[in-house]
Amino acid sequence: xxxxxxxxxxxxxATERGMRAAAIHVRSEKIVGxxxxxxxxxxxxxxxxxxxxxxPGVVDTHVHACGSDEADFAAxxxxxxxxxxxxxxxxxxPGPSVTSLxxxxxxxxxxxxxxxxxxxxxxxxxxxxxxxxxxxxxxxxLGFYCSxxxxxxxxxxxxxxxxxxxxxxxxxxxxxxxxxHAELAHAGAQRWPWRWRSYxxxxxxxxxxxxxxxxASLVQxxxxxxxxxxxxxxxxxxxxxxxxxxxxARLPISAETCPHFLYFAAEDIRGTGAxxxxxxPIRGRENRELLWAAVVNGxxxxxxxxxxxxxxxxxxxxxxxxxxxxxxxxxLAKWMCRAPAELAGLTRKGRIDVGYDADLIVxxxxxxxxxxxxxxxxxxxxxxAGQRLRGLVERTYLRGTLVYSRxxxxxxxxCRGKLIGRGTx
Numbered sequence: 001x002x003x004x005x006x007x008x009x010x011x012x013x014a015t016e017r018g019m020r021a022a023a024i025h026v027r028s029e030k031i032v033g034x035x036x037x038x039x040x041x042x043x044x045x046x047x048x049x050x051x052x053x054x055x056p057g058v059v060d061t062h063v064h065a066c067g068s069d070e071a072d073f074a075a076x077x078x079x080x081x082x083x084x085x086x087x088x089x090x091x092x093x094p095g096p097s098v099t100s101l102x103x104x105x106x107x108x109x110x111x112x113x114x115x116x117x118x119x120x121x122x123x124x125x126x127x128x129x130x131x132x133x134x135x136x137x138x139x140x141x142l143g144f145y146c147s148x149x150x151x152x153x154x155x156x157x158x159x160x161x162x163x164x165x166x167x168x169x170x171x172x173x174x175x176x177x178x179x180x181h182a183e184l185a186h187a188g189a190q191r192w193p194w195r196w197r198s199y200x201x202x203x204x205x206x207x208x209x210x211x212x213x214x215x216a217s218l219v220q221x222x223x224x225x226x227x228x229x230x231x232x233x234x235x236x237x238x239x240x241x242x243x244x245x246x247x248x249a250r251l252p253i254s255a256e257t258c259p260h261f262l263y264f265a266a267e268d269i270r271g272t273g274a275x276x277x278x279x280x281p282i283r284g285r286e287n288r289e290l291l292w293a294a295v296v297n298g299x300x301x302x303x304x305x306x307x308x309x310x311x312x313x314x315x316x317x318x319x320x321x322x323x324x325x326x327x328x329x330x331x332l333a334k335w336m337c338r339a340p341a342e343l344a345g346l347t348r349k350g351r352i353d354v355g356y357d358a359d360l361i362v363x364x365x366x367x368x369x370x371x372x373x374x375x376x377x378x379x380x381x382x383x384x385a386g387q388r389l390r391g392l393v394e395r396t397y398l399r400g401t402l403v404y405s406r407x408x409x410x411x412x413x414x415c416r417g418k419l420i421g422r423g424t425x
Contacts, residue, residue, distance in 0.1 A: 003027075007023050011037065016352070019329065031356050054360055057361055059344070060087070060089070060304050061340040062232060062305060063307065072095075073114050073119065076088070081404040082396070082404050084361040084396055085117060085315070086117050087341070088118075089121065090122070092123055099126050099129040116417055118419075123137075125146040125163075125167055133170050146159045146163075149210075168221055172226055172228075180229065181232055182211060182234075183210050183214050183279060184214050199271075199273025202281065208235075208236040211235060212239050222251045226252060234291070235282070235283055236283070237290035240291075243299060254343070257303060261288065265285035267284060275382045301335075301339040301343065302343055304336075310384070320390040337350040364394050365390070368389065370387070372385070373385040
C-alpha cells in the first residue's frame with residue numbers, strides 16, 4: 001500500500017457511517033482511507049483538527065457566477081472556498097445563456113484556470129434550441145435549466161408547456177436532468193414591482209398558486225415523459241403534497257430549497273422589504289416550518305444557495321437554523337454535500353469515503369460570527385447584515401490541497417479549481 005501524501009484527522013469526522021474519530025488518508029487528490037484516529041504514518045504531513053468537525057466539501061448546484069467575465073469566476077469561487085464550498089455548478093444566466101456550444105465554450109474559457117474551486121455548468125433550455133440539447137450534453141453540460149416565467153435576464157425568456165413537451169422526450173432519451181424554475185408569472189404583476197409599500201403587499205402579488213400550478217403541470221409532464229425533473233428553489237409548502245404523491249408513484253421528480261427560505265419568515269421582514277423581493281418569495285413562518293419538515297423527512301433533497309444567498313454564507317446560515325431545530329451535522333452534510341452531488345451526477349463529490357475527491361472542510365461548529373456586508377461582493381448579503389451565525393470554516397481542502405485557511409488567509413496563490421463536465425466528475 002502506498003503511503004499517503006497527507007492525513008487530515010479529527011475526533012469528529014462526518015463519514016457515511018456516522019460521526020466518528022478518524023484519520024483521512026489522502027493520495028493523488030483522492031481519499032484512500034478513512035482509518036482509526038491514531039493511524040498516521042511516520043513523517044506524513046498531518047492536519048490534526050482536534051475536536052473541530054471535518055465535513056465533506058459543500059456542493060452548490062445553483063450558483064449565478066454573474067457572467068462570462070474572468071473576474072466573476074475568480075471572485076465567486078474565492079468566496080465559495082472561504083465558505084467551505086468546493087464545487088459549484090453555474091446557472092446559465094446572467095451572461096451567456098448557454099443555449100449553444102459557443103456560449104458554453106465562453107463560460108468554460110472564463111472559468112478555466114481562474115477558479116478556486118471545481119466548476120461545472122448547467123446549459124439553458126429555450127424554445128429555440130431543442131436541436132442543440134444533445135450537442136450541449138455531449139460537450140459536457142451537466143443538465144439543462146429552464147424557467148416558466150421570464151427572467152430578469154432578457155436573453156433567458158420563459159418556456160411554454162408546448163416547449164417543454166417538445167424537449168422532454170429528447171432529455172429522457174439522453175438521460176439528462178431538467179431543472180425548472182417552477183413559477184408562473186402573475187397576469188397583472190410588474191416584473192419587479194418595487195412600488196409596493198410593504199413586503200406583505202409584494203407577497204400578495206406572488207401567491208403560492210403561481211408555484212403550485214406550475215408544479216402540478218410539471219408533475220403531469222414528468223408522468224408522461226419520465227424525464228428526470230428537478231424543481232429549483234422551492235418556496236411554496238402547498239406543493240409538498242403533490243410532490244409526495246409523485247414520489248410515491250415513483251416519478252423521477254425532485255426538489256431543492258434554499259437557505260433564505262429556511263432562515264427568514266415573511267412576518268419578520270420590516271418596512272418595504274426591498275432587499276427580500278425575490279421570486280419565488282420568502283413566505284410565512286408556518287410555510288417555513290413545513291419546508292423544514294420536508295427537508296428532514298427527505299422529500300426535499302439538495303439545499304443550495306439559489307443565487308440569493310451568498311455562496312460563502314450558505315453553510316453557516318444552514319447550520320445556524322439546523323442547530324436550533326436539533327438537526328445534526330451529518331444531516332447537514334447529506335443536504336448540502338451528498339444530495340447536490342447526486343443531482344449533478346458528480347460521482348466523486350459530496351462524501352468522505354474511499355475513492356472520493358479529498359474535498360474537506362475543517363469546521364468550527366460552535367464558533368459564532370456577525371455578518372458584515374462589506375465582506376461580500378454583491379447585494380445578496382444585505383438581508384443577512386448583522387445576523388449572528390453559527391459555524392466558521394477554519395480550513396478548506398480541494399482535492400487534498402489546502403486552498404483556504406481562516407488564520408493564514410489564502411494558502412494557494414494559484415487557482416486550483418478544475419472544470420467538471422459530464423463523465424469527468
